[in-house]
Amino acid sequence: MHESVDSLEIEPGMALEHQRRGALLLDVREDLERAAGYARGSIGLPRAAIEARIASLAPALDREILAICASGGRSLLAAKTLRELGYAHARSVRGGHARWQREGLPMEQGELDVDAAERYARHLVLPEVGVAGQRKILHARVVLVGAGGLGAPIALYLAAAGVGTLTLIDDDVVDRSNLQRQIIHTDARVGVPKVESARAMLNALNPGVRVESVRERLCGANVEALLRGHDVVVDGADNFPARYLLSAASLRLGLPLVYGAVHRFSGQISVFDPRRADSPCYRCLFPQPPSAAEAPNCSEAGVLGVMPGIVGLLQANEVLKLILGIGEPLVGRLLCHDALAGTFRELRLPRDPDCPGCGANARFDGYEDIAALCAM
Template sequence: MNDHQLLRYSRHILLEEFGIDGQARVSAGRVLVIGAGGLGSPVALYLAAAGVGHIVLVDDDEVDLTNLQRQVAHTHARVGLPKVESAAQAMRDINSDIAIETHALRADEALLSRLVAEADVVVDCCDNFATRQAVNRACVAHAKPLVAGAAIRFDGQLSVYDTRDAASPCYACLFPPDASFEETRCAVLGVFGPVVGTIGTLQASEALKLLAGIGPSLAGRLLMFDGRSTSFDTLRVARDPHCSVCAQRATFPSTPV
């Protein structure tokens, strides 16, 4: 680590739990971020600011005027650009020393299989149930830790799903792929801008902790945020031995989370 990097990341390095070794792991890390909207914006900006060495962004959408109320990586001047390109510009303005890879594509099974296999940590910031399930399947298949968040109206939630730990559930343990429910989108019900900022910032925090090797992570816990009352609740969650996604992979190397 050179003098410029030591100065730039000094406030992380000063943390006893983080230190030079933690920053070195962050700088050598590779994070895959699915979605560059409300959740993905703070995730991308904080990971860039922290010096994550290689960040991969996947999103097939373009910046729209209605996004700007909450998607803080984007600007009025970049309306109409692919979100991944807009976010990459914002990230480079913060930190020009990192590598940013963009894919203006929908995250399908083939793309996810390749990108998840290469990642150290995966952060799911997408806005639909089908993609969340596809991301989870790829993370289980490749034994990669997944930081998943969601937000709508004044409510948000997040957890870490890390099946490297035999006791940790996957996303499908909590939200089975065949569950019947009515999917809601912010275009219909709205979303309070700071809620996605809160959840996205916490996702970035969990991703950085996983990279740096400090913890514990949120694995085995579901954190729920109520923006109306500004309150958090935490639920303990267990692995489903009959899960259709991770039950067949009951034996992973045990990794502290």
């Protein structure tokens, strides 16, 4: 004989009273749903895992179990499953969390708020990320030097991912010639400082991200102050003085540096992480700055518009890997992309024992000397 729905359900207020007298309140929603908040004192156990795990939570079959879900549907099915497993006092909380909250019954704040639980839902279902990983992203502080070609995709995807604080450093203004590749800017913002243009776009994309804009040119006098207090440094610069300053400062501050560069139809990406003994630094790759003839900038040599997008997205990926502590960062490896051939090639980049930046005999004489070296 089938039991009626009424016999399997209990009103939320009554469920609270039974919980206080020892009943087990079992939240049968998925973990990502609980991340937005849950009934106080409830234990999370997704409905699909009940048969495998309920015995460890309730060894005694005479334990009263009250299942609760979002609106009462899944918990009713859960109660039926529990009855079939021998838990004769299993019932479903009528109306679920929706009604529990409407009646003002006690709740616990989840690890993520409602907006975050919905916004980052595709992250939360990844075992490598989940709630714990998303919280790491939400608390991360990333500094990005350059709000142009590389900085545009890097900033957009890091903001979309929920990086808690994103500091943008750039002293330039938006020019119409930027718009072919610097997708964070718009025609209406030509003449506006790039950091302000970028901040407007990022705030529109994800209001939960704190965007700090610094309209300054990186130099020896400010580099350490601007980088200090962050977790990851991202090189989106378009000039060698900035890159050599970033390399020196990241070494002195012990901060990982995510490097990227583009030229015409090619690009390269690597990670320099001074926290690892085996990691090279930027000067292991370029001990001395090349001449202007050897490395012309984009305005002189040109660049295919999509190139900064491809390289910038790969840099953003490396940043997220570092924050989450997953995968294998591009430390000791230089990833090279040829857009015309449609190929990626990985080159080994070992640490140079004679490197003027991180070698055993490396000598730091101040940031002014580094800037002077690049000007020679």
